[in-house]
Amino acid sequence: MFEIDAHLRENVRQLGELLGEVIRSHLGADMLARIERIRLGAKSARQGSDEGAKVLQQALAELDDEQVVQVARAFNQFLNLANISEQYQRIRRLRDGEEARFEDRVLSELLARLQQAGHESSALAQQLAKLEIELVLTAHPTEVSRRTLIQKYDAISEQLAWRDHNDLTPAELSRCRDRLARLIASAWHTDEIRHERPTPVDEAKWGFAVIENSLWQAVPNYLRKIDQTLQDSIGERLPLDAAPVRIASWMGGDRDGNPNVTATVTREVLLLARWMAADLYLRDVDGLAAELSMHAASKALLAQAGDSREPYRAVLKQLRERLRVTRQWAQDALHADIPAPAQVLSDNAELLAPLQLCYDSLKASGLGLIADGHLTDTLRRVATFGLFLVRLDLRQESTRHSQAVSEITQFLGLGDYSQWTEAKRQSFLLKELENPRPLLPGHFRATPDTAEVLATCKVAAEAPAGALGSYVISMAGAPSDVLAVQLLLKEAGLQRPMRVVPLFETLDDLEFAGKCINTLLGLDGYRRRLAGPQEVMIGYSDSSKDAGTLAATWAQYRAQERLVQVCRNHEVELILFHGRGGTVGRGGGPAHAAILSQPPGSVAGRFRVTEQGEMIRFKFGLPELAVQSLEMYVAAVLEATLAPPKPPKPAWRKLMDQLAEQGVEAYRGVVRGEPTFVDYFRQATPEQELGRLPLGSRPAKRRAGGIESLRAIPWIFAWTQTRLMLPSWLGWEVALEQALADGHGKTLQAMRAQWPFFRTRIDMLEMVLAKADASIARLYDERLVADEHKALGESLRQRLQRMQQVVLTLTGQTELLQASPDIRAALTVRDSYLDPLHLLQAELLARSRQQQGALDSPVERALLVTVAGIAAGLRNTG
Template identity: 50%
Template structure:
């Protein structure tokens, strides 16, 4: 039997050889020899040669600044190319399975439909479930995508050439041509400055985030909708109506102002226009193609009545639609640039575009051209259902205290007292009274601070936006029902109609425990129900809860909070939508989305789910058309399955043991992060945390406030810094203490039962296993020796000892000798990367030592190593 992964190794080898050739041509053969020498030493060290590790370290320390830069670039680019090859291989394997008739992988749409039918659901019932489903993937600009947009586009071009290589590479001439094009792309990458020289503005961030719509999603989504429609029809069920949109997109880019003073009301206005500009441009291209292919003469009486006499009636109508879309494009472009366009009739509502297209579709069906109607025209109508005229709805996000400050300014101006000084009951009573009344509350003329004016101006921008521009209003650091009612009141005062959904975000362990009470308070309020119906949405934050209490405790707190919130909503006859604020790393809720969704508490996924896709995760999941299709399938099938099957509810013994394990895990985590006096100095000296600020990878400051300890640091750089040193501490610290309790003799039977039967616990263990498999204590110890004052070394030794104990306990529970023994592909992926990531880590430690010692001119090389380690570790933040 042939090895299905041999083509991946061939691709990696080919790309590596072409990169080496480019280095030799651009930098000289001596530098390629240096790179190869370092690669050889690194591979030997990985094979267990301790002397090779010492020689490798000494060789890297001896390099000049220019040599360091070139070596860092070589290994960093190789890892990026390996990532491209892996992503392409996933797409290739999916296509091979489909062609061979092999059962599709877990999460494919065909696999999902089969599983639901095996569970007893009729295909017609599954269709109804699909129509009731609403999954929203919310793209965020969190600063973990370290690649420039220019490089992302070049990487996509290489992936497309690898696909050509698969299909046309049998011919020597074709193969040579494709490999020449690959060589040219890789040489171009080598000649490109990979460093972002200026910090992106929020508008530039948003523009970068929209790349994925243009490059993959625009084609992938109607293709998947068509495939799903055909599967339903082939099984004897009705197909999907053209307005079906079980999976849609949102965005925080340009709307998330929590802790980012650069996201101003003006920025939000411009980004809303930017979305419409790109959407109009994409639709214009579609309409132009459709018009070119629709030269038919026969048409319905209704279409003839619309266009009047003349030849090519379809083209006549499409000319008008296309012209108005062109004006819409110009109108939106002018808004982005703060110019006047003079356009008076831009398309604002998708219904305005759908109506003439439906007229054309109806006419084609009437004259017997159904096959024509099912082509490009149907794809455009499906895009309008999913993307609207804005591609993705932008959420607004602001911290809860900012709304309290606005209301305090109002109440003090009106002589009613200080809103911020009132307790929860007083605030709720005031808000309910004002929401029941009709009189305006906020004076038109009122002295206000800059921060208060910013909130009011943001609401004014929200009022101006057309249909489909904005999604939800998310309140970070929400504490209770009053935070929700405050934003409802402020929206009413601003005249926002219809108002945005108000979504509280519960982030810390304490707030998560209180969240079900807040849900009950809202749903028990008849006026709230009158305004919002029987739907309620809550966001749960993985990042801050994990930074607050550690991964194990945060995961369990989130699980219990979801259970309790779902129960509170169900008991009150309401449907809860949970919005999961997950990052790319395990320490911020990352991991395979399909498994994570299926591991949610039974009854918590009721055909509704929102999920953030952050930073580098966007490119990893949606950067190639095949990947976008695969992840669309996986998200949709997981929600369908979780909504339609009972799931595994935890037994009381499991809950009791998890509660005890969670407590000791939290104690161990906080005992180190909060209780260890040397921890913050150790963290600052051992990791590149302070240097990360020099990387222009996001518009948001890395800190909530200057100075301070870990609590002042945002969750993303906290995770990112530990990932760079390969200790990955936030993703496992505390787990060892939990496993020690679970593996005690009196608990072992229960723990083994949880591991065998409980998807939630299986998923948690799988993520921890992956993290520990990626951790490299030897590399971390090198950072310590190079950078940390000797007096702090005992803390580092203690942390590495804790990691070793955690690994041993995990293996004992799993009953295995090695990690990832049941995940051979992932194990090999890590093993292939390690010899290329290790030199980057060693170089980074040396660069940090030199720059902190006063050496200048090394910043570029340092940033390149940070980029390279991020590429090698994949899920960075």
């Protein structure tokens, strides 16, 4: 029924053939034949063949532990090669100028619509230039692929692009095929799993590699495209210092529940960022020095260059020397606390000034064509990345700060802060914030936990302002949570303003968010210290785990509405920071649609959002894909700012209130109300095994306990591996069924047609439901779940099928993703590789639980390979 692009199908076929040749060479023809028999059996079984299902089951049952590893590796690599082909196909379509999809709407079309709506050309250009979009890269364990393999996959994509030229000779085509074969062989013979957990510094280096290998090139390229689009559409230019999108990071700064992120780690990551920035700019300046050999120059440049006959090179040589000193100091400071020499660049202006001087001189000398080349690209990088590459956020859980303040107040004989009322806490904190004397005496000796909090604040105080972003407080619930961090930062010696950002995560905290910020902004002492906008972070992961996605998304929407109104009343600008994950269960989904579905007024030229896990690689891992993603963010935020959606009708609000109430009741009725739910969850999914696997630097739990103590990521990840996708939809099925039964069908149809918020939620549900598979989930139950818990599993699968039917009713389709045949076709192709991995994983989980083997045993190794393969096949997994 669904057709796959012929070019994509051919790439998948050829890469698969090359992998088959590698497997035959390594493992022999018999093993390759066995793998192919498993694939064909899975494909036949998926199409409903009982014989195919028998062939598949028999072929898998015959495998010993070592063979299981190789079969799992084969299907894992097949799925990664399919991903590479799909990724390249997106790039190819962009090159061929094919029409963009909704979420990739071309900026020129948006500008034309905005002009038709009455927006002046100059105002449009000004608004675009002053957009403040910040993408915050976070390291989460959903990125299961090793960095060395990612580099090989990128090289395969480059070879696909090379082979796509239509003027290659037979000899060139043969050499290209040989290079592809070598790369695939190299990937096959590389261990695809980590044997040790990555450290937070390893994760930060992975983030820097994304910048070095992709975003460093993508940023000037997308800005050139925007500049050209502005010229063509409205006759305006994009200023050189415009940076609509900037990059921040949590890698090495997010210590919430992660004891591996310490003050020492944060300091190291800050220095590594400075080293990397200096190194990247050195490469740019070396290239510019080779290019700018001309002698015609302005008086200002000549004065800076002295008597040199090549004035541009003379000025660039001075900058190059300072960059070298900066890089060397950053490297030396990693090993010892060394003060920065005078020549170390410490402010963006010092980096920008000589480059701008060269640019202005070239323009004044009639050499604008040269100025608009590589020099412009470097200036745009300076505007975007600055001297510190990324702005590092710090994040810590609110109780860690409360415990630190309690320890201090008890030491000073003031009582136990943790037992005080909120009003008493605020009074104490505000008084101490205004007091010029230090709160802590020199002889104060903190416990290790408090000492670490204070050490982190000291690192923040000592770091340059441009190196840090915000200090985020997870599980914030009261104004005192913000004031406490401000006081701890003051005690550490921070003299400059720093945004301290409450993160509202649970359902109750989201409901209270508006009142909390209103109280804060009403405090004179707080208001005087507020430098710039008020930033508030909205949590998607934990709120969804707490209440289900239906109640959580409506609470997030209403919280944003209240925050917009509160800040408007106080005449304070607002930045909303969206803590989204890769999956629907954690607020994920197409970014363009998500931005345009926000409440009116909540995207006012500013947008901050986390980019997490494997989604960083899929959206920003290759320069051309990164250009597309960056353009999409700019277009979406510009549209949401200048043409926001209309507020929902009162009847829609009333129905959403009812849906949310029924949804949270249904969700909690299962997750909290079913007495055997925790046992079922741990038997039916690889949740406990995921906690043992070296997927990321963070523990799977914040603390000891049941479901409530789990991080949102393993909670989602575990259900994704079994294809039940429970957290993404549980609660919706009951609420929507009831609404339809109560005669609200026409209202729901109107909401989907006219309200972007509701339409986006239903579209995201449709996507996740297309990836869900009750028959796969049943296989896990049959192999792993005790008889007394199987009824619960059957009940949940019935709920899934009801959910799928409800969405079909709302969308008027006979099959999920009927309106998106390309996506449906891609999922169908993946099933013949995913199905064996699921069957293998269920079997491996059973063997692992029986053997309780070591992490380096064949069973445990094969299990991790299946985790990686399923993650690759489903893409947005956590």
